């Protein structure tokens with residue numbers, strides 16, 4: 011990765027963030043904080059790490075992606091547009107009647123979505139199953155699952171973690187969008203996750219830390235995951251909920267609140 | 283309805299120090315007052331619904347009066363077996379309060395829509411299943427729930443549910459409320475479809491069809507006496523609900539009618555046994571699935587003509 015490549019990805023992430031702000035504010039609905047915290051992760055996945063072909067969303071050898079924190083759908087849709095899965099115009103139908111971009115991702119409605127999500131806690135199990143499937147089929151595709159930190163409180167996440175660790179699914183990579191906030195409070199005020207890395211290590215995972223808003227740090231983390239053999243990898247990505255809009259950053263309120271009125275121009279200005 | 287729920291619960295919690303409220307990370311701001319007033323009796327247990335039910339059971343076994351809150355699917359389906367084993371088997375008086383019954387969260391997709399919950403909860407021994415029709419019924423129900431014995435499921439709409447009862451309704455768990463008497467047919471409604479049912483009955487009245495309207499806010503135990511009495515009087519029975527055709531109010535009423543020997547017309551107005559193939563707001567989905575006042579009225583007119 012040269013400096014230019016990093017710069018390019020940073021520009022892409024910025025474009026995606028702008029799309030997110032435009033899309034959410036025009037829909038007057040959706041999840042701002044969690045879409046913006048996961049943007050850089052999505053950028054590195056879709057523009058660097060994943061083996062995919064936007065012209066063939068059903069290509070059977072493609073890497074698979076599961077957005078287990080499905081409420082960040084807007085972030086995913088904007089990344090898919092930027093990567094060329096469908097036209098940007100469609101974003102104006104986000105969360106609208108008769109559209110194809112539902113509040114939570116639906117694999118039957120949107121090209122490029124590998125798994126329908128929205129009920130938290132289920133994605134890592136499905137991802138582990140896909141990874142096990144790849145092995146059975148003797149395929150080399152890899153599976154990536156993004157989870158929210160609040161989501162990690164679901165017991166099923168730990169059942170999946172145990173299963174993947176036990177079965178040494180090294181073609182599976184989980185990414186935790188560790189923005190320290192959930193729907194109603196700070197994560198530590200609901201159920202603290204710490205020590206999170208130790209928990210995954212104890213479950214036989216390869217644990218990698220990353221700055222979830224540094225393209226370089228994320229690229230390095232994904233490289234480590236790719237090279238790792240014999241264990242599933244988890245990238246614990248430190249992020250900021252609402253990243254990129256100063257007045258939305260680190261605020262619980264911005265979980266479902268979307269920019270309106272003057273805020274829209276202000277947000278877009280900050281994302282120039 | 284959720285605003286009425288929490289305001290009523292706060293009022294009850296003031297008098298009753300045993301009342302506990304657990305949420306699985308839902309209700310941002312909604313519970314601020316409750317938490318500030320009763321910090322020791324409010325817990326956000328995190329995004330962990332199944333654990334919430336187990337913890338509620340444990341607290342109930344320690345003499346606490348526990349209310350659990352989440353969205354309907356996560357509250358009733360993720361947690362089904364915990365509800366069965368930890369609550370129902372022991373007949374523990376834990377209250378399950380679900381927001382977003384039916385198609386309320388239409389645009390969020392199937393994960394957030396709830397069309398099977400009444401059926402599922404109804405199948406559990408000891409469980410009482412309720413779906414209040416408006417905020418006035420919610421208030422009465424929450425007040426009565428505090429002393430209610432055994433597990434109780436409360437299916438709410440969301441916010442901005444219109445008021446149907448202009449004066450305080452004569453509410454009792456297990457007893458339907460007759461809103462209006464008519465001769466040609468009876469319409470039983472459960473849950474947040476009540477305002478649409480009422481509008482449909484009013485439209486039919488203008489066209490000369492007088493219909494009895496019942497808010498059947500308790501689906502289990504169902505008000506058997508009222509069902510049979512209304513069937514006998516009108517000879518035509520309709521049910522309406524924002525729920526799958528399978529296992530909800532329509533099924534509960536059908537079971538009574540079938541065994542009663544009454545010869546009546548019987549039709550269920552409900553959602554098909556299918557996940558929505560449309561994407562849209564609850565208003566749009568109601569149109570698509572025939573749950574608007576107009577569609578309900580048309581359906582009743584058509585069926586009565588066949589008679």
Ligand SMILES: Cc1ncc(C[n+]2csc(CCOP(=O)(O)OP(=O)(O)O)c2C)c(N)n1
Nearest residue numbers: 044129130158159160161191192193307356
């Ligand atoms: C099973 C389940 N329970 C509850 C919800 C409602 N819900 C949606 S987002 C959310 C908070 C998630 O927090 P986190 O995973 O940290 O997401 P982020 O902060 O990254 O947006 C909750 C409770 C849900 N979608 N699914």
